[in-house]
Amino acid sequence: MSILPQIIFLLFFAATGYVLYKRVSFLKRNIQLGKAESRNDRSTERWQTMALVAFGQKKMFKRWIPALLHLLVYLGFIVINLEVAEFIIDGITGQHRIFAPLLGGAYTFAMNFFEFLAVGVLISCIIFLIRRNITKVPRLSMKELKGWPALDANLILVIEICLMMAILKMNAADQILASRGVEHYTQLGPLFFSSLLKPMLVGFSDSFLMFIERAAWWFHIVGILGFAIYVTYSKHLHIFLAFPNTWYSNLKPKGEMANMPEVTNEVNMMLGIPTEGNTEPPAEIGRFGAKDINDLSWVNIMNAYSCTECGRCTSECPANITGKKLSPRKVMMDVRDRAEEVGKSIDTGGKGLEDGKSLLGDYISQEEINACTSCNACVEACPVNIDPLSIILQMRRYIAMEESGSPAQWNAMFQNMETSFSPWKFSPSDRFNWAEKVKDEEMK
Amino acid sequence: MSNYKVPTMAEMAASGDNPEILFWVGCAGSFDERYKAVTQAFVKILNKVGVSFAVLGPEEACTGDPARRAGNEFLFQMQAVANIQVMNGYDVKKVVTACPHCFNTIKNEYPALGGNYEVIHHSQFLQTLINEGKIVMKGGGEFKGKKITFHDSCYLGRANNVYEAPREIIKALDVELVEMKRCRTKGLCCGAGGAQMFKEPEAGKKDINIERTEEALRTGASAIAVGCPFCLTMMSDGVKNKEKENEVKVFDLAELIAKDQGLS
Known part of the structure; x- marks a missing residue:
């Protein structure tokens, strides 16, 4: 078998890695345009905050309808990435469904779970599109969202819908091919959601189905790599930054305004109060x-x-x-x-x-x-x-x-x-x- | 019977005493015509219960909160440092105040400038007195069985997570506490925080206190309870604007207790 697909995959993978490295460096430098501030105290509390607020979505549930829909997309994102790990290994090694023989029935169960989440993501994204564009939830149609922010939001939802459709279509084509005994394809147990798509595909020849299966595979993996880059240009960056952002939360009472020590020095001098330590004016005001x-x-x-x-x-x-x-x-x-x-x-x-x-x-x-x-x-x-x-x-x-x-x-x-x-x-x-x-x- | 007493820290110090608590009156508590009644009600309760307290009287100055929120850090710190010098001079340990802005500033912001005290909002202090049986409620007085709603102050609620003490006080009155839709962590501001009390609002379609008053009136409550001088002003103005001042009254928590106790 030709190793050309493996080479192409590796090139895609390496190119994405390089672009992401450049993008992350750009974002990191932009963030560091801000002044230094240490927020490394109370680390136990910080891990807890991150676990509850970012990982556990605690504050999302102040509004439970969007919270539930968002939870599905979030779980889909985290769990389906396990499948992407298999995609990457398959892509590099030239194998197909490398984990299927190893896991047996558990693999089928996992695929069904992934498909369930894919459908969940799909439905949630469709509802999100409706909320943004048809029912026009007020906070999602304010004037500061005109132009790119609105397009960005819709693009993210459409891309996610396409990626999920690709997974389902790929599984459907894959399992028809396996049931026909075509070499290279592994027969799994029944996959509930993708089997619903089978009637659309059963009329096609083996070679056309192989084309569909491969096309969906490539679309999904290249799509995900491309999406990873897109995210760095998008408001969707929250999927990564929510974690450090909550870790570095302000843990002080919300009412407290940060003191300005440079002012305190001057105030003390004006009031004739001896200041502790260095009373020299700072070199750079x-x-x-x-x-x-x-x-x-x-x-x-x-x-x-x-x-x-x-x-x-x-x-x-x-x-x-x-x-x-x-x-x-x-x-x-x-x-x-x-x-x-x-x-x-x-x-x-x-x-x-x-x-x-x-x-x-x-x-x-x-x-x-x-x-x-x-x-x-x-x-x-x-x-x-x-x-x-x-x-x-x-x-x-x-x-x-x-x-x-x-x-x-x-x-x-x-x-x-x-x-x-x-x-x-x-x-x-x-x-x-x-x-x-x-x-x-x-x-x- | 003797008269109510309002000792100052200076008088106490002169006679070698140090009271258990400093009652921080605040500028609204000292000067605002309507809000002085709250200060007086609270002082009567302190007298009645026999709490060892004193006030700073003429030695008190604004905590600096509005200056800081309006961006004038110099002025804030001038006020703060001067106040801290006075309080530290009297060896103050515990401060009780009815104003959530003073409460927040002294509790959270004075420590960075050398002022470390235990700071308690009067709602928490009154709740403790009720729990300890030092204030025995007489059944709500004129409010008995009526509906009262509580308006959360931002600087008490979200800023410092005090949500229950005011509600416990209202519940002790044998009245029906009715909540607005936006309450506790979701409570809507009265519009006066962040130094807004001291300027006209920016152009918009409505004043914030009107929005909030409408919400309070929708509960059908016969009184709106507050725990903040600015909220008291804003909500009272809102009720007047809606021409409901004859049906719906705005009271501070201390006034509700004083009324129940027959002190006002």
């Missing part, structure tokens, strides 16, 4: 708050690449619900798009971060971030623990401290606090007046 992606933490940028644009954040955002411009999902998409833009620019010898553009201003407007109530609904809603609020608050810091550009009423509030230690304009000496009324009252 960074920007206060965030204007562009390099002012954010790398975790913020990883968050952005982990976002699959499901919009649960935006659909729970009080500002968005009441018609304000803010959409936490758009904030995440903007961070990712800006990181992509800067990354591509650097790689093509462009100006990178110095291209005259910035996240705040060119992608996200002040009006959007000013509308945030810091209520943490978006953070709570995210199935993979993305934190849009952290990014919003860092941008507010930039506007307030670097540009003094806060809304006039906030500037007035700042002034009140500076002069009378209250956000309202009351005399500090009146602060205790409320007690007079109680003190005059006889205790009941």
Whole structure:
């Protein structure tokens, strides 16, 4: 037998490996455009969070219909990959169904289970397409999804449907050939789902069925390799990044805003409080708050690449619900798009971060971030623990401290606090007046 | 009978005492006309139960929360460091406050600046007093058998995972607690957090407090219970906007207890 298919397969496999290596390096470098931040503490809790939230899909189940459909696709993805392992071994060795003779009846059982999942994925993807394009679930048809994001979502679903159809068709053709005693094909026990496709194929000749079987095999494996590359250009990256993203979750109380130690030093100096340790001003004074992606933490940028644009954040955002411009999902998409833009620019010898553009201003407007109530609904809603609020608050810091550009009423509030230690304009000496009324009252 | 007492930390220190808790009143608790009633109700309960407490009085300053959320980290830290100096000066160990924003800031954000205290929201504190039998409920008073809904504050709920204490208090009142669809982790903000209290909202199709008030009114509750001064303002404004202020009242949890106890 010719070893040409094996050579072609190996070439495909190696080429995919190379492209993936380049893509992963690109993404990793983009994420590292963000500032260093250590999140390696409390590792037991981090593994638990990853197991529950990413692996166990815990937060998906806040909405159980999409959660169940998504669970099928997720299980299909994980389990059918076991079959892909066989595809790869077959492809390299030139064998066909290498595990079938070894596993016997268990192999048939596994194939039936894979087929069940393939059908589950197929049905879920069709329902997802209906939700996006026909019933138009509000969070899946908002304006920030116009263009590429909507196409990306539909492409993913269509590709998954095609891949699953290929598996079923391949099995059907394969088993007809085996039942005809054609050499090289292994007769398995009955395969429930693919046998439903047999009537479509039984009329064809052996050679045509072999063509269909091989075509489906190649379509599936090349499709999967191609899809792996596609994913790195797509919101679908969440299938990998959900895991590190949840591992690096913020484990502190959601209400806590990160301290800015560089400010603490100056405040202590102003108030004449001796500071512990080094009181020298830092050699390089960074920007206060965030204007562009390099002012954010790398975790913020990883968050952005982990976002699959499901919009649960935006659909729970009080500002968005009441018609304000803010959409936490758009904030995440903007961070990712800006990181992509800067990354591509650097790689093509462009100006990178110095291209005259910035996240705040060119992608996200002040009006959007000013509308945030810091209520943490978006953070709570995210199935993979993305934190849009952290990014919003860092941008507010930039506007307030670097540009003094806060809304006039906030500037007035700042002034009140500076002069009378209250956000309202009351005399500090009146602060205790409320007690007079109680003190005059006889205790009941 | 003697009058209610509101001792300050300075008076306590002068007589060599150190109270068990510092009651952190907050700016709304000190200055907001409506919300002062909550402060007064809580102080009456503390007196009645005989809790050893004091307030900072004129020495208290804003925690800095709205400044920090609006992005002004310098101003926040100026406020915070000054407050911490005062509290550490009095050797404060335990802080109780009715404001979830003060609660969150002192509990979660002051430690990084040298202020380490046990911080308790008044809902948790009151729940403990009820559980310990120090407050014996008298059957809900004017609310007996009526429907009350509870509006979760973001800085108490999602920010700090306090969901049950306020509900336990309401249940102790012998009333019917009715939940809004968006409650607990899904609770909808009143619209005032993140320093929104201090500016007009951005352009949109509706104000957030109206959206939330409509949801609360749909429960058919005769009172909306809150545990936050900003929520109290926002929900009260919402009820007024809907011209329901004669039928539906907005109360803080401390006021509900004070009413039950005949203290108000």
